[in-house]
Amino acid sequence: MNDIDPKALFRLSVLGPLVSRERLGRGELQLIVRQLARQEYAIPGSRRRYISEKTLQAWYYAWRRHGLAGLSDRPRTTAGQSKLPAAIQSAVLAAKRENPRRSIRQIRLLLEAAGLVPHDTLSRCAVHRLLKAHGLSRIASPEVVPEEKRSFEAEHAGSIWYGDVMHGPTLSFGGRRTKTYLVSLMDDASRLIAHCAFCPAETALEVEGVLKQALLRRGIPVRLVVDNGAAYRASTLQGICARLSIRLVYCRPYAPEGKGKLERWHRTLREQFLAELDGSHIRDLADLNARLWAWVEEIYHRRPHTSLAGQTPLARYQQDLPRIRLLGPLAAQLDELFLHRISRLVRRNGTVSWAGRYFEVPYELSGQRVVLVVSPHTATVVRVESDTGQLLGAATPLDLVANTHRRRQRPAVAPATAAISAGPNLIELTHQRHYRLED
Structure with missing residues (x-):
């Protein structure tokens, strides 16, 4: 059977x-x-x-x-049987054998030029199937070799982290349907989830937020392997990794096998967490993430993995604690490392805009281009800097009502000085000449 x-x-x-x-x-x-x-x-x-x-x-x-x-995806019963005329089959095979580096396009053009087939009538798929049936579909050349792919595993925890985004469930929060995205960072050697969270979007801001918590909880990885999505290509994420000496590595496009362990984690989460999730208890993202973190810490991290020879991810991670680079003194500077810097032109009224809000900066900066140092996670402007990083002052939210009572600074008036008599004066000379005062 x-x-x-x-x-x-x-x-x-x-x-x-x-x-x-x-x-x-x-x-x-x-x-x-x-x-x-x-x-x-x-x-x-x-x-x-x-x-x-x-x-x-x-x-x-x-x-x-x-x-x-x-x-079912059953093989074709006509596999290997070409419907091309015998003469055309012979010509296609002869052209390929004569020059194994000829592409299908070149073979079609060659047969058309020789008058064997009318223009644009020879099916590309028919040629491909014929070549494949005779073992000639691949370019036979010493320079062309199959790509070597091997399974691997980091020797120590903290050596390699993987980052990826998974489409999460769409839930109803306050009567409004909200799409969620799971951002995860996994340690390769231990399969431990450094941190993960359901987010309302899959932007660089959400990725940076998860990375910040992962660094506080699990130390600094040597390498961070991510895909080529816009969220991971952001200059802010690249800057954070550079300042922390994390080597940011991008997977090749269309090569998901490079992050097979993360794909397995996504599958486990769907089968064991999302399948059991009762949406009636979820009021907002905080409720959803609270249940996620409880499940990760109490079940996923404490369940033996066959790929870890029966160890749990938490035990395997703790085994390499002496080797993991912890934040240490950098913990106090972590907020500073995650600040964003945005160029802005100061308006004539001494204000700049960011995130749909207006902020007042020192008025003497009017008309100049400055750099706003902002905390994107708290939506606040921390300070104003120059292009070279020099502190230029603070930025405060614009309060139009308070400005009605604010005392304006006016430029000082220079004191009157004695008339300068040295040298001729064009206006006085013209005045004397017009009225003949010199007489």
């Missing part, structure tokens, strides 16, 4: 509301498909979380025609 294709079982489970119905009324198919397309799924072998309506309909009709077998 053949094993059932796991993908077919998954697809059948997705189509449950459809296949369980004996008959669908008019318009019900589209309605149910639309509802299914809005849901999130843990799709086997994929990082995607949603399935399009077109794909769902294709699965449904395949199930209607062939049952469960229609939902």
